[in-house]
Amino acid sequence: MIDKNLSIDALRIMLNSRFFEEKTEELFKAGLIHGTTHLANGQEASQAGLCMALDDGDWIVPTHRCHGFTLCKGSWPVAMFAEMFGSRQGLAKGLGGSMHMPDKENCNLGSSAVVGSGVPLATGIAFYKKFESLGSASFAKSTTQNPKELPPVPVKNLSVAIFGDGASSRGSVHESMNLASIWKLPVLFYCENNRYGMSAPSDKMISVDKVSERASAYNMPGKVVDGNDFEAVYEAVREASAYIKAGNGPYLLEVMTYRFKGHSKSDRRLYRTSDEEQQWLLRDPIILFEQKMIENGYATKEEIDRIEQECRKGIDLQAETALKESFDKLTEDEVLNLVYATREDRS
Numbered sequence: 001m002i003d004k005n006l007s008i009d010a011l012r013i014m015l016n017s018r019f020f021e022e023k024t025e026e027l028f029k030a031g032l033i034h035g036t037t038h039l040a041n042g043q044e045a046s047q048a049g050l051c052m053a054l055d056d057g058d059w060i061v062p063t064h065r066c067h068g069f070t071l072c073k074g075s076w077p078v079a080m081f082a083e084m085f086g087s088r089q090g091l092a093k094g095l096g097g098s099m100h101m102p103d104k105e106n107c108n109l110g111s112s113a114v115v116g117s118g119v120p121l122a123t124g125i126a127f128y129k130k131f132e133s134l135g136s137a138s139f140a141k142s143t144t145q146n147p148k149e150l151p152p153v154p155v156k157n158l159s160v161a162i163f164g165d166g167a168s169s170r171g172s173v174h175e176s177m178n179l180a181s182i183w184k185l186p187v188l189f190y191c192e193n194n195r196y197g198m199s200a201p202s203d204k205m206i207s208v209d210k211v212s213e214r215a216s217a218y219n220m221p222g223k224v225v226d227g228n229d230f231e232a233v234y235e236a237v238r239e240a241s242a243y244i245k246a247g248n249g250p251y252l253l254e255v256m257t258y259r260f261k262g263h264s265k266s267d268r269r270l271y272r273t274s275d276e277e278q279q280w281l282l283r284d285p286i287i288l289f290e291q292k293m294i295e296n297g298y299a300t301k302e303e304i305d306r307i308e309q310e311c312r313k314g315i316d317l318q319a320e321t322a323l324k325e326s327f328d329k330l331t332e333d334e335v336l337n338l339v340y341a342t343r344e345d346r347s
């Protein structure tokens, strides 16, 4: 198993993610947050396993179900709650809400409500990373060579294109995979397969048994991993990252998981049975991880309970802090100045 310190960090990060989602649901129900939200309860191992396996300077472009990725990549929870309260402390100054939490300092480009639209953006970042490593003259020369004969160019950093099983059939995803393959771009295509689009089960909507099978059509490796097993995800991302950073081009990782909650806050989940949901609750990634930690002698049940209490208290406090400042919203003039800002104004 991964070492003890890493395990404790992973547990804290996954617990913070879970409690963040629970708090968000509570605040929505209390009418303190408006708009919609997409919760990722049950997907913590996929989100923490990815972000913890990345190196400093690696970028992510998450999906609309972005809280866990954003938190695990290092964003300040107060700024995330503030974003949902619509206040100026928010990651997008309160103009984006639950689905839009960009954080440049933590190499997170943020997501968009348009399903699959982050994938070409992540491919663009990878293009820049390769361009940066090669220098413009060599890069221009390389695009005139037979793409299949391009030599590997090692890179320091990669970008991760995160998308769901629903997004996996969008044209933008396929176009990105093709271009990334031809130009051997350092991008990890990270398909978080939580078994459903809004209400459509992935096994009825996708032409192949596994999204990862599509990798061969784009001449890249494809692998499936158990997304409820933190260690399996972590190891798979480390392996993919080493392949990509050695300059071999893109990699497709399909992470099998399950969302415990509905698609969004208004979903009554009529398309699946409670029996199915109960089966998946038995595979709660946090409980599985805690059991492993106890078996390995990394922590006792009492120590885990204490960590849980600390994390819950921390998230409650962060939500409270953001709530106290939630009256502080951008003025109309400030919003207009931002919308029409020039590149110079923004930097």
Ligand SMILES: Cc1ncc(C[n+]2csc(CCOP(=O)(O)OP(=O)(O)O)c2C)c(N)n1
Residues within 6 Å of the ligand: 038, 063, 064, 065, 113, 114, 115, 163, 164, 165, 166, 167, 168, 194, 196, 197, 198, 263
């Ligand atoms: C281009 C586009 N088509 C449809 C929608 C409506 N929509 C929002 S989320 C969603 C399902 C996405 O499923 P998936 O990619 O598996 O991600 P998940 O919600 O399961 O995390 C759909 C169809 C949208 N927002 N954008």
